[in-house]
Structure formats: C-alpha cells, structure tokens
Amino acid sequence: MRHRRSLFLLLAGMAVIAAIWSTLLLSQARPETLDQRAHDVASQLKCPVCQDESVADSPSLLASQMRSVIRQQLRQGRSEQQIIQYFVSRYGPQIVWSPPWQGFALLAWLVPIALFLVGGAFLVFTLREWSARPLATPATGEDEHAPAAIDDSDLEPYRAQLERELAAEDPLFARHRTEAHRWLS
C-alpha cells in the first residue's frame, strides 16, 4: 500500500515537472540577444593565435577583433553558419573548434558513439545469454538450481536461517526487512 502511494507521489512529481518544463520551453522561444548569438558563434571558433582557447574566451587582440567582426556580420543579418564559413575561408578548417558534422570529420563523432552503442548491445546480449543459460556446474552450496517451477518462498526458510546467523554476527545484516523476517515472526 505504502509503495503504491510513493509510486503515485513519484508520478505526480514527474507530471508537475513535465508541466513546468513544457511551459518553460514555450516561453523560451523568444529570440536571443545579439550578445548571446555572438557568444555562441565565437565559442565555436578557436582563437588562431592562442593555445587552446576559443574566440569567446581568449583575451588576445585578434580574438577581440574577431568578436567585433562576428557582431558586425550578425547585425548585417548573416546566419551563424555563414559567419563560420567566412572564418573557415580565411583561416582554414582548423579554426572550427569541434569537427564539423560532415565528410571525414564525421568519423570523429560517429566512431565513439557507434562503439559505445555496440559495447552496450554486446553487454546486454551477453548478460541475457549468460543469465538464460542454465548453470553448467552443479550448485556449489549457495547456488540455487532455479527452475521457474520452484516458488521463491520455498527458499525462505534457508534465507531466514542465513540472515539470522549473519545478524547474530553483526546487526547491520539484520536491517534488510525481507520476507524472511516476516516468515520468522
């Protein structure tokens, strides 16, 4: 009963969040300021004269000139992509700070993502297979032959015994209020 209530609370909480977020999203649709847009563009470009700094972050003179060029072009109504293209044509492709989503550079993005997904799939399939496979070796004491027919409750006396002994050893083991204890009392 209590679990159901907490689950209900949880769902209610989620619903509240979803509601708040969607209103936020709707209200957020207003256009960004020139400063924000300029910063967005500048942070995608690498400062050509610095060590590992973006045009947005760099204190160098060139970077501040580039920032004012970005502002100027934004005011003239050019899109972010056009401005980035403009800088690429002047400084070469290495001015863009993260690999573009096209051509050979696509590999930079796809390889890690693909490998991660393959790893994840491999993990799930291996775990499924391992857990589905019956145990090859006979039970080594604590192992249970677990054909589905045996009801979990049949094992409870043994679990209770185990937990009782562990609890006698140390109270921390007693804290899991499992079915075993209910069976005992």
Added chain:
Amino acid sequence: MSVALPIGDASGDSIEERRGSIVYFSDLGTIALILALCFAFYAVMAAVVGASRQRPALVASARYSVLVVAVFMLLAAAALILSFLTHDFGVRYVAEQSSLAMPWYYVMAAFYGGQEGSLLYWALMLSVFSAIFVLTSRRAPAWLTPYIVATLMAIEIFFLLMLTTVSSPFVRLPIAPADGKGLNPLLMDPGMLVHPPMELMGYMSFSVPYAFAVAAMITGQLNSDWLRSIRRWTLAAWSIQTTGLILGAWWAYHVLGWGGYWNWDPVENAALLPWLTATAFLHSTMVQERRGMLKVWNLCLVMASFALSIFGTFEVRSGVISSVHSFAYSDIGGFFLAFLVVIIVFSSTLFAWRLPKLHPEQEFDAVVSREGIFLFNNLLLIGIAFATLWGTLFPLITATLNRQEMTVGPPFYERVIGPLLVVLVLAMGVGPLLAWRRTSTAALRRNLGVPAIVAAICAAILPLLGITSIGANIGFAVCAFTAAAILYELWRGTRVRHAHGEPYIIALYMLFQRYRQRYGGYLVHLGFVLLTLGIIGSSFFQVRQDATLRPGQVMSVGGYQLKYFGNIDTQEPDKETITAQLQVWHNGELQNYIYPGRTFYTNFDNQPASQIPITSYGLTDLYVYLADWNQASQATISVFINPLVPLLWYGGLLMLIGGITCWWPERRRSVRATPATGRAARPRKVPADSEVMA
C-alpha cells in the same frame, strides 16, 4: 654516457674555483645512477633465474638489491637537490631551471621542472614504491613476488638507461654561467609544488598493479589470490592520480586566466585516461572477487592503465600533439614510443598465451544485479576513455590520412562526454542499492523510492528558481538522486546500529570502521557528485564580462560591482609586475580589494605570469583577469562569475578521503570487543528487534 672525472673539468672557471669543490654533487649523482642501473639489472636477472630454478637465496638477493636501488636513487636525487641548493650552474639542468633570484622552494621544485628531472623523479618514485613493495610483501603470494620485482626493475631499467644516456640531469656545461635562466614563469606558482609530483607519481604508481598482472600471467596463478594486493596498490595509484588531476585543474584555474579549470588539452586528457581505466578496474575487480568473473577484462584494464600512463608521458614529451604543456617538448618522445610498443607487444603476447587459463568460475544470473551495474559502469568509463583518446588523436589521424588540419576542442568533448557523465552519476546512485546476483523489483522500489522523490522535488523546484536550462536541470536532478541515495544508505546503516545501542556518531564511525571499502566508496561517490555539481554549475551558468575601465569607473557583473582605481607598476631585479587596483562591492557594501596583475620575468619576456584574484562568495567564485592595460590609468579586465566551482575542490578532497578510507588496512576481526551495551548478550533477538522498526 660517461662518468665525468671529478678533477678534470674543474679548471678554467672562476665560479667553480671560488667554491673550491673538487668532486661535484652532480658527479656523485651520475655514479649513483650507474650503480642503481647495475643493481636493477642484477635484480631482474636474479629474480627470474631464482624463480625459474627454484633458488630462494637468489630471489632474496634480488629483493635486497631492490632496496639498494632505492638507496642509490635517493642518493642521486639528493645530489640533484644539493646541486640546486648550492646553485651549481656548472650543471646544465640547474642552469636551465633555476636562478639566484628564485626563492628556495621554487629552486627545490625546479627538480622536476624539466624533462631530465621529472624522469629522475619518476625513477626515484618507482624505486621507492618497489622498495615499499619488497618491505611489505611478506603477506603477498610468495610465488608472484620474484616476477613482480623483475617487472618493476625492468621498468626502472628503462628510465635509468634514459637518465644515464640521452637525458641526464647531471650533464655539465663547459663554462658555468654566472646565473641560471630560471624556471618557466608558468611554473612559478604554488601549484608547482604539489601538482607535478602528484601527477608524475600517479603515472608511476600504475606500474605496480601492472607488475602484479604480469607476474600473475607469467606464473599462471590466475586465481583471485593476487586480487586483494593488486587492488590496494591500484587504490593507492588511483588516489594519487585523483589528487594530481584535481590539483592540475586547480592550478589551471588559478594561472591560465580563461575562467575555467579543464580545457580538454591533450595532456590533461592523457592524465585522465589511466584514471578512467583504473576506476573501471576498481569496480570490476569487485565482481571478480565476489563471483570469479571478468578475469580477462580485469587484466586488460590493469595493463591498459599502465600503457596509457606511458602513453601520457610520451605525449607530454614528444609534442606530436600541441598542448599548453608545450614547455615540456623534447626529443626523447621516440624512446617512450618504443617503450610503449614493447609494453603493448609484451603484454598482448603474455595475454594470448594465458587466455585458455582465464575461464570464469561462475555464470551471470540477472541483468539487474550488482554485477550488471558494474559492467555498465565499466562500459561508461571505457566509453568516456575511448572518446577522450579518440578526440585527442583525431587531429593526428586527419593530418596523416586526410592531409587536413582539424581541431577537436572542448565543444566536442562536452557534447560526447557530458551525457555519459550524467548517466555515470545516475548509475552511481542505483548501483550500490542493487544486490549481488539479482534484485527483486520490490527491493529496488523500496531502496530507490526516497532518492527518486528527492530528485523529483529537486527537478520541480529548480525551474521555479529560474534555472531554465534542460541539460542543467537533468544534471542537478540526477546529482540530487545519487546524493540522496548515498546519504539514505548512510542514514539507514547508522540507524540500525543506533537501534542496537550505539549513539549516532559512534554508529556512523563504526560503519566506516567495519566496512571500509563500502563506506569509503560512498564517500568517493559523494565527492564525485559534488564534483559533477561544480562541472554543471560552471559550464551552464558561467557569466563573463569584459570592460575597459578608467579610474573611478564601475563595472557591474551579476550583482557585483567592481570599481577601478588605477594600475601600479612594481620593478624588481628579475621581474616587473603590473597590478590593477579594484574594489568589489556587493549589495551596496564593500567586500574587499582585489589586485589582478601580470608579472614579466626578464628571462622570459613573452611569457608573463598572471595574478588572478579569485574570491569565493559562498559557492560562487568571482574571478578577475587583467587582459590589457595602458600606462597607469586604463585597464581591460575580464570578470567571470563561476557558480559552484568551489564544490570541485571540496568534492576532490572528499574523493581523496574516501580513497584513503578504502585503502586503509582493515583491522583483524578475530578479536571482538563487546560494546558496553552488551550486544553479545542478546544476539538471537536481533532479527526480532529489526522487525520492530518496520
């Protein structure tokens, strides 16, 4: 390689004559290095022969010669330090790295300021760790020890060969200059005293677990006996590396002046990689210990950690990839590359040879189990490690394959690794609540209910507080979930003990006392949650504003007002410092005075060091960088408001404390003191008692 004759090259140099020294410390250092090399060779030979021919005496002599190597390495290090402290500029390394004007602690730190010194430091630390291993290894499995000793000393030989031939710190100049060049200004910072020694020691310390793995494979003793020792050594390495990384971030934050602490610089990435694989190992090793699974995988992780730490050193030294650590470039990268190839080939051969022996002892039971989540954790950590490595190497790959220059900067890593980080934190909350083998949904619901509600409340409240970014909101909610899960665990454990008659404080202490690994692990996780909060806070909510000010002008950033008064120019013999004078106001009250500035060293004209005042107001940092100035009456400053950044350092500290807690030896449990409440008097009633709580 030559032993300089002590008397031969002392003539014709006024400084040398004035000191009247005949045998230089540097000569003693060279001799110590050569002797250490000889003993290291002997140790390898004696250990391998002694073990294969069953000669215990020979093995014992190998162990003693490890101690001798450590003594000679200490002597060599002492020789270098004394050369520094006596300002013996006849030694090239001393002349390059130190100067008369430097304070004594930077002169000491100049020891590892350059390549030769850091190699010597590496070799010194390796010999010291090997000696510690020999002195404490009585309880380690006896059949493994000779091969561990041999592997450690073989690594030591590589470094000693470098130190005595191509990269000796004791090479003398034909004519000693009157004064040295001095340390690179970037390195003249308190961070220099702590970060490089930690980072280098972190790299080095992965060689001990690697030696264990090699020994286990050579002997074929691949059961779990060696796991306990290897895990403690890995924990030590992990704690050192964690400290090194956090200190590196702290240093970058205080010195570089762009308002951040981590820039996905190739060298930073290289330091992160072995840390990631070691973290993965520390988790998956628990699966092996409990269930006898994942042997192959664990060996891979240990070997990968070591190979990656050598790769890191290679990358720093070779300069194949440009980085802010460019002061460390040199020509010995090739040797490290060769060493790396040898390690990889050797390890893979051993591995392939022993693969048939590495079958698992037990099978998996369920996907939703502690084992399952540990594997998932490994997938995440290795995924992060691979993405980092891939991003670091990609410019190199495009340059060679595609003949095209390409940059892989922070936006790439943030987009690829950011989501993985959040999932990792989530797994951190769920994982410890899952049982081994399989977890019933009822138990899962019971354990996850409270944290989930806390997370939901957090996610609901944050938008009301004006935090509108979806990404940040998810991140914060996940952090709240995990923190709640950990604190709830701590609370439940304490409460149970309290119910058995211990006061709360004692109960909490006893939890840590009795279950070090588990609760130490919780501390590490809690620290990591704080760290993640800091990362989210600073990457989503940093505010930056630049302004050019004239005296009397005020700039306003995020609720703080900065009033400018002018610049002060201080001249000293070896440097010139320009500082801007500013007041910080908040809510109409004067908070304090700050002095952002730049220091120009005469020997390093184009490399000014920055003084960046960082003031923490609660959990928000005010970070001020002097970007430009004109005479005494104009300054351009960049002001950053960095929310939650202090949590990074608190989190790092907590992770270190947790790591030490896990590492600290457990007391033997055979002698059991009975508490005053007489717990032993009513053991059988315990389950019934706990029922009352329900």
